[in-house]
Amino acid sequence: MQRYTHSGIVPASGAVSTVLCGLTAAVVGGVAYAFLAYWLSWGLVRMILMVVYGLGVGLAIGVAANKGKIRSPLFNTVVALVCVAIGLWVYWGAYDVARNGMQVAGRAWTPQGLSAHAADLFENGSFSLKGGGRGKLDEWPLVIGWFLEGICVTGLVVSMSRQDAARPFCETCQQWTSDTGGLIFVAADGQEPAWQEVLGGDLTAIAVFAPTDPIASPHVRLDLASCPACQHSNFVTLSSVTIKRDSKGKEKKSERALIRNGAITDPEAAFLRQFAKQLHGEEAPDEAGNEDEDWDDVTGDEPENKATDQRNEA
Numbered sequence: 001m002q003r004y005t006h007s008g009i010v011p012a013s014g015a016v017s018t019v020l021c022g023l024t025a026a027v028v029g030g031v032a033y034a035f036l037a038y039w040l041s042w043g044l045v046r047m048i049l050m051v052v053y054g055l056g057v058g059l060a061i062g063v064a065a066n067k068g069k070i071r072s073p074l075f076n077t078v079v080a081l082v083c084v085a086i087g088l089w090v091y092w093g094a095y096d097v098a099r100n101g102m103q104v105a106g107r108a109w110t111p112q113g114l115s116a117h118a119a120d121l122f123e124n125g126s127f128s129l130k131g132g133g134r135g136k137l138d139e140w141p142l143v144i145g146w147f148l149e150g151i152c153v154t155g156l157v158v159s160m161s162r163q164d165a166a167r168p169f170c171e172t173c174q175q176w177t178s179d180t181g182g183l184i185f186v187a188a189d190g191q192e193p194a195w196q197e198v199l200g201g202d203l204t205a206i207a208v209f210a211p212t213d214p215i216a217s218p219h220v221r222l223d224l225a226s227c228p229a230c231q232h233s234n235f236v237t238l239s240s241v242t243i244k245r246d247s248k249g250k251e252k253k254s255e256r257a258l259i260r261n262g263a264i265t266d267p268e269a270a271f272l273r274q275f276a277k278q279l280h281g282e283e284a285p286d287e288a289g290n291e292d293e294d295w296d297d298v299t300g301d302e303p304e305n306k307a308t309d310q311r312n313e314a
């Protein structure tokens with residue numbers, strides 16, 4: 001199965017709007033982040049502010065890139081890194097102004113102003129981890145804090161900006177595909193020999209597996225991304241999913257992709273949709289569950305579902 005790859009096209013208008021959106025979020029957000037972080041000078045609040053800032057800037061870039069039809073995740077990353085650098089610079093200068101008043105505004109963003117301010121914070125301490133201004137973080141622990149803050153903001157902005165960047169794009173219709181996540185769930189762990197046939201291009205081989213539901217473990221989930229405007233752009237993603245429960249009963253889901261966005265033909269996509277209807281019915285799984293006895297039998301093979309099935313029978 002041929003895998004989808006982006007054309008790498010970056011439309012000029014999309015590029016401009018993405019950069020503008022990213023920079024606006026980074027600069028306006030950077031000033032807000034600095035003043036709020038100074039006023040609410042407590043480690044936990046600062047951490048929340050940092051996460052909100054990182055997510056916000058990253059989201060602004062990601063959404064603008066999607067609207068601007070940018071088919072290059074690398075472009076998103078570059079814009080994200082530029083926005084992080086400029087945003088943190090604005091944030092640092094604004095923090096100086098928040099702390100020392102408008103009279104420092106003239107030099108707050110210059111290299112001299114920034115280093116003098118950093119040296120001052122190094123000596124006199126910045127925010128407090130305990131709250132209430134006690135036990136301010138200073139000297140090398142503070143530097144480590146700055147370093148971690150930089151890494152976290154960078155990581156958040158870059159990952160959010162790329163969140164949706166890999167979604168297949170229909171070059172014919174100039175549209176993003178829309179994803180039907182969880183079109184088919186089958187009882188398998190992804191190691192079975194039949195998957196080699198599926199990945200080799202024979203999609204009908206998937207029919208050897210019994211249908212199951214999203215809470216069964218392990219299962220293989222099939223997602224289908226299709227162009228909303230034409231029939232010709234169809235991409236299939238197969239993920240092997242294992243759900244483990246820890247001692248407290250908390251679920252931990254791990255996913256492994258067997259193939260990501262494998263290109264399939266129109267008849268193959270039609271087959272998958274038809275097959276999905278046959279397997280899971282046209283209604284939502286919870287509504288269909290009671291009407292169709294066979295389904296309960298199949299899913300009943302999974303240990304997790306036994307308890308529910310027994311309850312249903314009783």
Ligand SMILES: [Zn+2]
Pocket residue numbers: 170171172173174175227228229230231232233
């Ligand atoms: Zn299309």
